[in-house]
Amino acid sequence: MQYLFSVLHDSPSFGTDAEMAAIDVFNDRLQTEGHWVFAGGLGQPDTATVIDNRGEETVITDGPYLESKEYLAGFWIIEAPDLDVALALATEGSKACNRRVEVRPIL
Amino acid sequence: MTATHVQQALTRAHHDEWARVVATLTRRFGDLDLAEEAAAEAFATAVEHWPADGVPPNPGAWLTTTANRKAIDRIRREHKRDGKQKEAQMSFGTPPEPPGPVDDDRLRLIFTCCHPALATETRVALTLRMVGGLTVAEIARAFLVQESTMGQRITRAKTKIKAARVPYRVPSAADLPARVPGVLAVLFLIYNEGYLATGPDTDPVRHDLTAEAIRLTRLLRDLLPQDGEVAGLLALMLLTEARSAARLSPDGELIALGEQDRTAWDQAQIAEGHRLVRERLATGEAPGRYQLLAAINAVHTSAPTVADTDWSQVLALYDQLARLDRSRIVALNRAIAVAELDGPQAALALVDALADDLTTYHAYHATRADLLRRLGRGQQSRTAYDRSIALAGNTAEAAHLTRRRDQLARPDEAVAE
Numbered sequence: 001m002q003y004l005f006s007v008l009h010d011s012p013s014f015g016t017d018a019e020m021a022a023i024d025v026f027n028d029r030l031q032t033e034g035h036w037v038f039a040g041g042l043g044q045p046d047t048a049t050v051i052d053n054r055g056e057e058t059v060i061t062d063g064p065y066l067e068s069k070e071y072l073a074g075f076w077i078i079e080a081p082d083l084d085v086a087l088a089l090a091t092e093g094s095k096a097c098n099r100r101v102e103v104r105p106i107l
Numbered sequence: 108m109t110a111t112h113v114q115q116a117l118t119r120a121h122h123d124e125w126a127r128v129v130a131t132l133t134r135r136f137g138d139l140d141l142a143e144e145a146a147a148e149a150f151a152t153a154v155e156h157w158p159a160d161g162v163p164p165n166p167g168a169w170l171t172t173t174a175n176r177k178a179i180d181r182i183r184r185e186h187k188r189d190g191k192q193k194e195a196q197m198s199f200g201t202p203p204e205p206p207g208p209v210d211d212d213r214l215r216l217i218f219t220c221c222h223p224a225l226a227t228e229t230r231v232a233l234t235l236r237m238v239g240g241l242t243v244a245e246i247a248r249a250f251l252v253q254e255s256t257m258g259q260r261i262t263r264a265k266t267k268i269k270a271a272r273v274p275y276r277v278p279s280a281a282d283l284p285a286r287v288p289g290v291l292a293v294l295f296l297i298y299n300e301g302y303l304a305t306g307p308d309t310d311p312v313r314h315d316l317t318a319e320a321i322r323l324t325r326l327l328r329d330l331l332p333q334d335g336e337v338a339g340l341l342a343l344m345l346l347t348e349a350r351s352a353a354r355l356s357p358d359g360e361l362i363a364l365g366e367q368d369r370t371a372w373d374q375a376q377i378a379e380g381h382r383l384v385r386e387r388l389a390t391g392e393a394p395g396r397y398q399l400l401a402a403i404n405a406v407h408t409s410a411p412t413v414a415d416t417d418w419s420q421v422l423a424l425y426d427q428l429a430r431l432d433r434s435r436i437v438a439l440n441r442a443i444a445v446a447e448l449d450g451p452q453a454a455l456a457l458v459d460a461l462a463d464d465l466t467t468y469h470a471y472h473a474t475r476a477d478l479l480r481r482l483g484r485g486q487q488s489r490t491a492y493d494r495s496i497a498l499a500g501n502t503a504e505a506a507h508l509t510r511r512r513d514q515l516a517r518p519d520e521a522v523a524e
Binding site: 001003081082083084087103104105107 | 223272274278
């Protein structure tokens with residue numbers, strides 16, 4: 001079963017060198033233990049572009065879909081047999097990136 | 108077989124077998140929702156058939172078999188409706204985990220219902236439904252919310268457990284110490300809500316909830332007999348429950364511990380509570396929070412009259428508790444013991460130091476009011492009683508505080524004090 005770990009952040013700063021180093025260690029562990037699927041850090045929300053092609057005409061909007069104080073700074077997709085394993089990994093992930101992490105199942 | 112006899116058998120079967128049936132089916136089918144529905148159907152079938160056919164020789168086996176059949180019927184019906192059923196049904200719990208420290212399906216059920224990924228109020232509701240077998244309507248009434256709201260809360264929890272794959276297992280021996288306190292907290296919340304029920308139109312004591320909490324804690328104790336805090340919580344509940352008959356006056360007013368008729372205390376519950384406390388003492392292990400609270404209650408229930416209370420023992424236990432639990436409420440209760448040993452002036456200084464944190468807590472003002480009264484500071488005592496009455500959510504407690512306040516000397520007489 002796969003879970004999405006969303007890294008939540010609320011200020012326009014990127015990770016520090018120490019945080020990046022800790023994330024590397026955590027990523028290595030995810031790979032060694034077979035939990036790794038994919039991960040990435042995201043650009044700031046103001047680098048986002050929203051496309052809406054539901055109607056007749058394509059609408060392109062500059063900026064994020066949601067304006068909020070907190071935003072998605074990065075994510076992991078991990079493989080785990082159940083929520084207990086996922087939560088234990090997210091606990092370490094939160095420590096490594098020094099941010100809050102939301103855990104959601106991928107259906 | 109009389110109708111009463113059948114009714115008693117049904118009630119007993121519901122008490123003894125509900126959790127077991129739900130737990131067994133959850134393991135077999137990997138689906139809490141299905142297990143709950145099938146168990147409910149099996150009990151409804153029993154209500155229908157037992158009066159005519161008689162109570163089966165092994166009601167538990169009968170109920171499990173019937174519920175199993177109901178679950179399979181349900182899966183077949185759903186299978187006909189949409190072809191893609193198998194995957195979802197087997198999403199958790201199977202294949203069975205190797206046996207943990209304790210191999211019992213009911214214990215798996217309790218730990219799943221009290222999983223830390225669920226909100227506390229959700230854990231309480233889910234535990235009462237799945238383990239306790241209370242109906243959604245009963246749980247809604249107990250917590251003064253709409254039945255539809257409670258129904259949604261429970262449904263949402265079941266959906267989350269399934270979608271996020273909350274495991275159906277007893278935590279490993281390594282994780283158990285971190286997980287048992289969460290289960291005990293849920294059981295203690297259920298007990299306290301019964302013991303000090305809140306709400307203007309609620310009975311001041313809800314024996315259905317206190318009895319249910321004790322029953323579930325007994326079950327946990329049977330399943331985890333070596334756990335000191337489980338024993339401590341059971342002893343605490345029993346020693347508190349033992350005094351419940353003496354705790355309310357005929358007109359629904361709370362009677363303080365010192366004024367209770369001790370002959371009305373339940374001696375069987377006291378004996379059982381004391382036995383548990385002694386058993387824990389004999390292990391020589393450092394006691395946790397519930398064991399200390401139980402020991403404090405054991406001191407109170409050992410005293411034939413309030414004057415015989417060994418307050419230095421009570422204070423020593425509170426000192427020990429305060430080292431484990433730095434909460435202001437523990438400090439407040441400790442101050443009450445100090446008042447008995449060193450007098451109200453010493454206690455008032457301790458209580459006043461808690462003002463910042465406890466200003467919205469009715470017992471803080473009630474304790475101050477009592478200390479001020481004993482110090483002859485009538486006017487200040489009256490003000491403190493007023494605050495505590497305004498904040499008290501329990502009707503019997505408010506009545507008790509009001510009588511105490513009204514017994515104070517009138518303001519004009521108080522000047523002479």
